Amino acid sequence: MIAVQSFLAVLVKACLVIFLFTLVRGLVWVFNLFILAPFLDPLKNIPGPDGSALETHLGGLMDPDLSPKTHKLWTEKYGKTFRFHGFGSHDFRLMTFDLRSVSYILTSPVYEKPWQTRRMLTTLLGRGLSAMEGNDHKVLRKLIGPAFTAQAVRATIPICFQKAEELRDRLDALLSEDTSKIDITHWISRATFDVIGLAGFDYNFHALQDESEEVYLAYRRLFDVADQGPVGMRGLLQMYSPFIEKVLPDKLSRTVNDCLRVIRKAGIEVLESKRLAILAEKANASEIHDKDILSLLIKANLSADPSKRLSDSVLLDQIVTLIFAGNDTTSLFITWCIHLLSLHPAIQIRLREELLSLRANSSSHSDLPKASSSTPAGLYAHADAIEALPFLDSVIRETLRICSPVHSTIRTAMQNDIIPISSSTIRRDGTEIKPPDGIPIRKGTFVHIPLQGLNMSEDIWGKDAREFKPDRWSNLPESARAPLHPGIANVMSFSLGPHxxxxxxxxTLETKLFISVILPHFIFTPAEEIGSYVSIVMRPYVRTQLAKGSRLPIMVQRYFAE
Structure with a gap:
């Protein structure tokens, strides 16, 4: 009995010590988070908006309907580089519109995507390119490079034409059914899904014809989950304690797991089939001539140093990531282009006339070539003619500038650093930071890069930066000419650097070809007032119907040439 009492006394003391230790550690953590760290943070002396202890400025910066106004207000008041509050006044974050700073941050190994972002992407898509950092990202980026060269992209032209024509025919069929108000987002997404399936993996989802294919439906459910995001207390707990999802999966987690199970099962079959075909056709994989992305990826993987080859699991993660990213961004690119054309009828008419001029100037005066009947050489020649159209090029670039599929991106400083600036910044104490000095930043600080904000910056694009004006591309201001990214001047929509x-x-090619096929046949006019929201990418919605999710209803009618 005495021994039991002694044991209990020791146990109570141990529990008390653990409790006191945990309490002290918690108090130290709270003191450091809310008092000491903000006091020592070099950003505290950088200009920016103030707020109450728990006030956040993220709402005005992450909502694409509000952010242009917020960006303009703050850059006018605080300059190109400023700090703001993340989740309270203790959470100093940096935002910059200085292209020198942006270029440095996005190309420096010091700055990585936050672990929270990478964990969310890994949970949803696996260890794909978008969730990797450091050497792993560098190796994978080099490995997939051959799949995205100009030559490899050119090989997708027949597929793009084919699916654009199928989409045109489906829209025409809807009009025959007296349906003139069409959710263009839905139909374009189905078409681009077919493109990325065939061009990326030689896999036909038949999404335009029938939304019943198992893998397609799994992806659609995955897209819906991505729209919801890890919201609420449960989402935060899972982000910081991933074991919760494994031990007590909720409905959202089960949905993701079910979708990935279907996708990976099909992916393993496609992967193994292609690998066997490649090995059977040529002993030397460098002579394989397959053009789809997966074949090129397998080819590069087989040719790589055995110690640097990717496992089947990592290859499958790239399939999931590339389909997810390849479909979503391009379908929204095309969708926003049609939306902008509907809002600007004069520009729509002018672009249609330019596209129809291809037919008028052809030697046969026949209709535009069809993917189903034309030779590949004919389709390539027609694509070249489309790419050479100056006004189409201007419309596409301007769409990409105004409606960036990705609204913004975020990085974390992995060590203390100095961010270079191109123009002076006045500290809150009145002193000045001049180049070549820069902005001091401490390890762990979040840095926000406003991709759409840079695309609409008056300092870069002029006073009319927020207007849709394709003609600006024939006479860009000097500040917008120096290209940060090859081929698209200072447009930040595709980001820059290693990521x-x-x-x-x-x-870009897919968008041009789809618009070239669709616009000569239809007239688009607005049907609803459309807003946008961020859910990994920037999606449209009907302003009075946000609960219905991403939609862009538009009035469609046939175009009859006089």
Whole structure:
């Protein structure tokens, strides 16, 4: 009995010590988070808006309907570089519109995507390119490079034409059913899903014809989950304690797991089939001529140093990521382009006339070539003619500038650093930071890069920066000419540096070809007042119907040439 009492006394003392230790550690953590760290943070002396202890400025910066006004107000008041409050006045974060600073941050190994972002992407898509950092990202980026060269992208032209024509025919069929108000987002997403399936993996989802294919439906459910995001207390707990999801999965987690199970099962079959075909066709994989992204990825993987080859699991993660990113960004690119054309009828008419001029100037005066009947050479030649159209090019660039599929991005400083600036910044104490001095930043600080904000910056694009004006591309201001990204001047929509979008050529080409096929046949006019919200990418919605999710109803009628 005495021994039991002694044991209990020791146990109570141990529990008390653990409790007191945990309490002290908690108090130290709270003291450091809310008092000491903000006091020592060099950003405290950088200009920016103030707020109460728990006030956040993220709402006005992350909502694309509000952020242009917020960006303009703050840059006028605080300059190109300023700090703001994340989740309270203790959470100093940096935002910059200085292209020198932006270029440095996005190309420096000092800055990585926050672990929270990478964990969310890994949970949703696996260890794909978008969730990797450091050497792993560098190796994978190099490995997938051949799949996104100009030559590889050019090989997708017949597929893009084919699916654009199928989309045109489906829209025409809807009009025959007396349906003139069409959710263009839905139909374009189905078409681009077919494109990325065939061009990326030689896999036909048949999404335009029938939304019943198992893998397609799994992806659609995955997209819906991505729209919801890890919201609420449960989402935060899972982010910081991933074991909760494994031990007590909720409905959202089960949905993701079910979708990934379907996708990975099909992916394993496609992956193994292609690998066997490649090995059977040529002993030397460097001579394989397959053009789809997966074949090129397998080819590069087989040719790589065995110690640097990717496992099947990592290859499957790239499939999931590339389909997710390749479909969403391009479908929204095309959707926003049609929306902007509907809002600007004079520009729509002018672009249609330019596209129809291809037919008028052809030697046969016949209709535009069809993917189903034309030779590949004919389709390539027609695509070249489309790419050479100056006003179409201007419309596409301006769409990308105004409606960036990705609203913004965020990085974390992995060590204390000095961010270079191109123009002076006045500290809150009245002193000045002049180049070549820069903004001091401590390890762990979040840095926000406003991609759309830079695209609409008056300092870069002029006083009319927030207007949709394709003609600006024939006479860009000097500040917008020096290209940060090849081919698209200072447009930040595809980001830049090691984490820039590898599929920018494919997305741009696909958008041009779809618009060239659709616009000569239809007239688009607004049907509802449309807003936008951020859910990984920037999605449209009907302002009075946010609960219905991403939609862009538009009035469609056939175009009859006089």
């Amino acid at each position: 820039s979008c590898p599929g920018w050529r494919l997305s």
